[in-house]
Amino acid sequence: MAIRQVRTKGDEILRKKCKPVSKIDKKLHELIDDMIETMYSVNGVGLAAPQVGILKRVVVIDIGEGPMALINPEIISESGEQIEVEGCLSIPGIWGEVKRPAQIVVKALDRDGKSLRIEGTGMLARVLSHETDHLEGILFEDKVIRYIEPEKENSQEK
Numbered sequence: 625m626a627i628r629q630v631r632t633k634g635d636e637i638l639r640k641k642c643k644p645v646s647k648i649d650k651k652l653h654e655l656i657d658d659m660i661e662t663m664y665s666v667n668g669v670g671l672a673a674p675q676v677g678i679l680k681r682v683v684v685i686d687i688g689e690g691p692m693a694l695i696n697p698e699i700i701s702e703s704g705e706q707i708e709v710e711g712c713l714s715i716p717g718i719w720g721e722v723k724r725p726a727q728i729v730v731k732a733l734d735r736d737g738k739s740l741r742i743e744g745t746g747m748l749a750r751v752l753s754h755e756t757d758h759l760e761g762i763l764f765e766d767k768v769i770r771y772i773e774p775e776k777e778n779s780q781e782k
Contacts, residue, residue: 625660633715638761642761643681648737660686666713669687672756681696682696685752702753707721710724710754712754722768723769724750724754727744728745728752729742730744
């Protein structure tokens with residue numbers, strides 16, 4: 625396993641649409657393992673393949689329940705809404721309020737090629753939405769309702 629470089633704002637790969645994975649093999653498993661290690665190394669809860677320079681439809685997520693790899697994830701339904709503060713590993717130091725679905729259903733393949741159906745609410749719904757956006761070349765800043773300035777927020781609390 626290896627920690628890969630996280631691509632940041634301005635890197636054109638982040639704005640490109642990813643291609644579906646057609647073959648699950650050792651190389652893909654290495655990518656997934658590297659992505660998980662990279663996500664943990666930067667204290668993330670999700671990471672999409674384009675964030676490490678790979679235009680494949682692969683995301684990894686861990687919201688505290690153990691790592692999950694999703695291959696070719698597709699949102700099949702979403703409902704409700706939640707507005708919460710989020711950031712992005714590819715846009716470090718920037719935070720903003722973003723409207724995301726409150727509930728989401730995603731179908732995907734796991735690392736072994738088995739079909740998955742994930743129903744997420746709250747934080748899981750937010751992360752699934754955020755990471756699948758990356759696969760379409762969409763960054764969280766495209767959906768920010770209001771940016772949060774941490775220094776001002778902290779100084780107001782004192």
